[in-house]
Amino acid sequence: MSARHHSLKAIPVLIADSNLMQAQLLTGALRRRSEFRVSICTVDEASILQAMAAAAAEVVVFSLNHSINIATQMAALRRLHLSYPATAKILLVESCDRELVITAFRSGVRGIFCIANTHFRLLCRCIQRAAEGQVWANSEQMRFLLDLVSEVPSLRVVNSDGRGMLTPREEQVVALAVEGLSNRDIARELDLSEHTIKKYLFRVFDKLGVSSRVELVLYAVNHVAPPQAERLTGGNRAASD
Secondary structure (H helix, E strand, C coil): CCCCHHHHCCCEEEEEEHHHHHHHHHHHHHHHHHHHEEEEECCCCCHHHHHHHHHHCCCCEEEEECCCCCCHHHHHHHHHHHHHCCCCEEEECCCCCCCHHHHHHCCCCCCEEHHHCCCCHHHHHHHHHHCCCEEEEEEHHHHHHHHHHHHHCCEEEEEECCCCCHHHHHHHHHHHHHCCCCHHHEEEEEECCCCHHHHHHHHHHHHCCCCCHHHHHHHHHHHHHHHHHHHHCCCCCCCCC
16 A cells, blocks of 8 residues: 555554553554554454454554563464454564564564654654555664575474474575585585585484485475474574584
């Protein structure tokens, strides 16, 4: 939807906040702006979905409550995104780190706004930009996302019980092999020797009970852990090479 269209009508905004005082102050401030039509609900999945159905919000401002499990809130945000993918989501936080930024954008947010050290007028601009389909992120948050994009991909191969079978480095080698890279290309990508890549592949073959790259690709396709669990929790795995 274009900026011109939004200039002609109020943007329906839903404030999802469990802090009653903060929610009332924020809602009151936004309602003094003619460009917004604001409704409010608490931060729980049932309330948000009910409010979305009633208000048809184009932007949801989701206030993160640090007294509640963050992973649970991110999971609710992800499910909201799956139910309303066209609705822009803004995460309102007091502060954020790399893990929260990555998890939030993986969960479908279009912007992260740190309210503690930013002027209210910028929040209004953030809401408007999100409604126009733009992304709102500061330079540090963008760096986190760009670093993530440039990371070597990995595939978490699991057994029938869902347990990871490979080390992080072996998962990287498998991911690149599945993408069709040769041993030489994988070595160049990981800054290792081709001999080392062959050793990794032999170890992987032995662990998985396969004997060729074709079998490895087929095994990986059928035994990859669902990515959604990691996206919802933002969890990191710790394992050695």
